[in-house]
Amino acid sequence: MHESRASERGDSVTGRALAVLDSFDAEHRRQPLGAIARRTGLPLTTVHRLVHELERHEALVRGPDGDWEIGSKIWRLGTLASVHVDLREVALPYMEDVYALGNDAVQIAVLDGLRCLVVDRIAGSRTMSVLSKPGSRLPLHATGVGKVLLAFGTTELQEAVLGSLDRYTDRTITDAETLRPQLRTIRSQGFAVTREELTPGATSVAVPLRGRRGAVTAALGVVSPSESAEVSKMVPVLQVTAAALSSKLVETGLA
Amino acid sequence: MHESRASERGDSVTGRALAVLDSFDAEHRRQPLGAIARRTGLPLTTVHRLVHELERHEALVRGPDGDWEIGSKIWRLGTLASVHVDLREVALPYMEDVYALGNDAVQIAVLDGLRCLVVDRIAGSRTMSVLSKPGSRLPLHATGVGKVLLAFGTTELQEAVLGSLDRYTDRTITDAETLRPQLRTIRSQGFAVTREELTPGATSVAVPLRGRRGAVTAALGVVSPSESAEVSKMVPVLQVTAAALSSKLVETGLA
DNA sequence: CCCAGTATTCCGCTGAGCGGAATCCGCCGC
DNA sequence: GCGGCGGATTCCGCTCAGCGGAATACTGGG
Structure with a gap:
């Protein structure tokens, strides 16, 4: 050929x-x-x-x-690209703050085609080593940050993703009719939780980050071992941080 | 033309x-x-x-x-490049630890031609905002990390750099005969200090990082406001961290 | 030494790339 | 609205940079 x-x-x-x-x-x-x-x-x-x-x-x-x-x-x-300058560089101090508050690994991601692109993560030497590296492209339906991006994404995006939901663990949601109402809940409550849907033992919580015009342009999340995950504590920390960071992102011009 | x-x-x-x-x-x-x-x-x-x-x-x-x-x-x-994978990704947890110990901005750099290339830096929202961004190429003779790389660099490198020493502040050392013995001192004591030589108000301390065969392949430094800089406290923290990180870098294969 | 896999070199052929010139477009000032 | 200017886009005849199959060189293992 x-x-x-x-x-x-x-x-x-x-x-x-x-x-x-x-x-x-x-x-x-x-x-x-x-x-x-x-x-x-x-x-x-x-x-x-x-x-x-x-x-x-x-x-x-x-x-x-x-x-x-x-x-x-x-x-x-690559350090000149918007994803680095306008997002990663701006978000990093905020991620540091989230990390300092809970010692949970922190990550940010953006939409990239039908996947999410991990922009960066903060992980000290004591946090989970399964965390995806910058540049990784993860499934939208099985990760905290991915679900946020999916929930706030277009209908076209959702339909395209829901059309084929791959399995990663026995906890992965592969049924569109189970995931669809979840996306609606994420939209209304303003955060997403995944429990061992991509990686056994890892629970993640994520919230949306907004750029200009209030559009969700990225997601901020933490990943913890499932046995120590404190979702109800993580959510307000993430949401307060996301509000401050979103303001900053509007200022610096993230589209 | x-x-x-x-x-x-x-x-x-x-x-x-x-x-x-x-x-x-x-x-x-x-x-x-x-x-x-x-x-x-x-x-x-x-x-x-x-x-x-x-x-x-x-x-x-x-x-x-x-x-x-x-x-x-x-x-x-770019996230696949060695400077990212083999250095930055490995060094980041250690940099976090240094940052947590002193709340001073932490940076790592490698040699890039006749300049040093900033690989990353940790700076929370309360640290100096003059810190150079990832991807910046800084002069070797006027920065802590740069002086380390210069001091442990080849004779050819030193002669090339000493041949033209640009001025950035009134504290910048532009006389080769002043800088040359400094480089020898840095080599023997194992750390470098710069005081407002690149940026007014900024003092930096840096130590070498070694890869395979003990060669100095990178430098780890902190930058603080001059009025609060505690050089004698920074040096042992950096040196202990550099020893641990260097071991790790040998393992992961940084050349 | 032989063999297999990998990297490098060679070279006739041709269409991808070249760039000056012309045209189009958008913005601004009058 | 018009004209001028700066910037972006289009056009098209020309030619050599890029092409890749085949041959050769290199390396490592048995």
């Missing part, structure tokens, strides 16, 4: 270079040349030329074992 | 696309098309084609005002 010239598939050099970068993810942080070629579907020679060109411009670096990985130039450019 | 075809300047499409991305920095986070063309030196039409291609692949986004900015795809890819 990869027998025709790249140009016959209507892609540009820029597109192909970005496809190379896009072949990297958390499970494929470091890759040999052949793996990149296989994952992109591009001919080996093309990938070979592209990775070397990307290396020349510091977008990729090559480790001592010859494997390729994303270079710090990309990271540095 | 931009009259010849791009190809006559020996650059590739990939290189030019990356030059477009590279035209963005903290002072030019959002740019109109013409500004990108001016800053890259590429013809307007070329830039026009490239930004639209980059937008197609989510590397750039366009704001409501028509200006271009870095997209979250780049940010997400």
Whole structure:
């Protein structure tokens, strides 16, 4: 299926270079040349030329074992993105405050297609290590922050997500008719709770963050071990923080 | 001087696309098309084609005002870079601990050419707001973390940096013969102090972080208002933390 | 040494990329 | 409303940068 010239598939050099970068993810942080070629579907020679060109411009670096990985130039450019500047940088002190109040891991996420994108999390050395890392894309229906984004999302989003609900634990809600009223409750009560729906042993609580025009643009949540989770304590802390943070986000211009 | 075809300047499409991305920095986070063309030196039409291609692949986004900015795809890819995964993610809990002990802003940095690259910093809502943001590139000779990296850097690095020492405040050391013995002291005592050398009112203390083979690969520092800075208290906290963190960094493979 | 897998090099071919020029668009001042 | 200006977009003939199959080199394990 990869027998025709790249140009016959209507892609540009820029597109192909970005496809190379896009072949990297958390499970494929470091890759040999052949793996990149296989994952992109591009001919080996093309990938070979592209990775070397990307290396020349510091977008990729090559480790001592010859494997390729994303270079710090990309990271540095990424710190200019709105998700970093307008959200993460603004939210971080507030997340610190939430963390200081309960020593529970704190995270923020935004909507990204049909998933939520974890923007950052605060986790001291004593908190849960299962917490998803920045850059992770999580299911909307099985995480606190995801449910918030889903509940306050468009009808189209909800229908698309409810159309296929994957299972992660035996607590995951995979029945649309069970989840739909939950979303309505989340909307009205202004917070979401998930109990071991993505990860065994982890309970999370999340609230919406609003940007300009009051639109829900992100979600703030905490994740705790289920046996020590204090939902009724977490909710007011999160809601007060979210109100202050939302004001700040309006100021700094998050869309 | 931009009259010849791009190809006559020996650059590739990939290189030019990356030059477009590279035209963005903290002072030019959002740019109109013409500004990108001016800053890259590429013809307007070329830039026009490239930004639209980059937008197609989510590397750039366009704001409501028509200006271009870095997209979250780049940010997400950046979270795969070693500086993020192997350093920042590992160091963050330790930085939290340092912060919790003194409420002073904490930062980590790595060497990047002849400057230091700020990887992250912890600053609650009550700490100094002049602290440099992730992705900032600071002078080596005028910051605590920078001096550490310089002191433990190669002779070539030191000579290159000592060759031109810019002034930032009236406290900045711009005389190589004053700085050189300082670097030796930093090496032997294992920490660096700067007092208002980059920013009026800010004192910073920093210590080295070591990766594999004991090489200094990063620096950990705190920044406080000069009137409340307690250097003699900060140093042991930083050094103990750095020892623990360095062990961790060896484990996780930071080069 | 042999083999298999991986990375690199080679090179004739051609259409993707080039960019100056023309056109369109939006905003502002009169 | 009009004109001017700055910025963005479109057009299109031209050509060499990019293409990728094939050959070659390299590396590691048996």
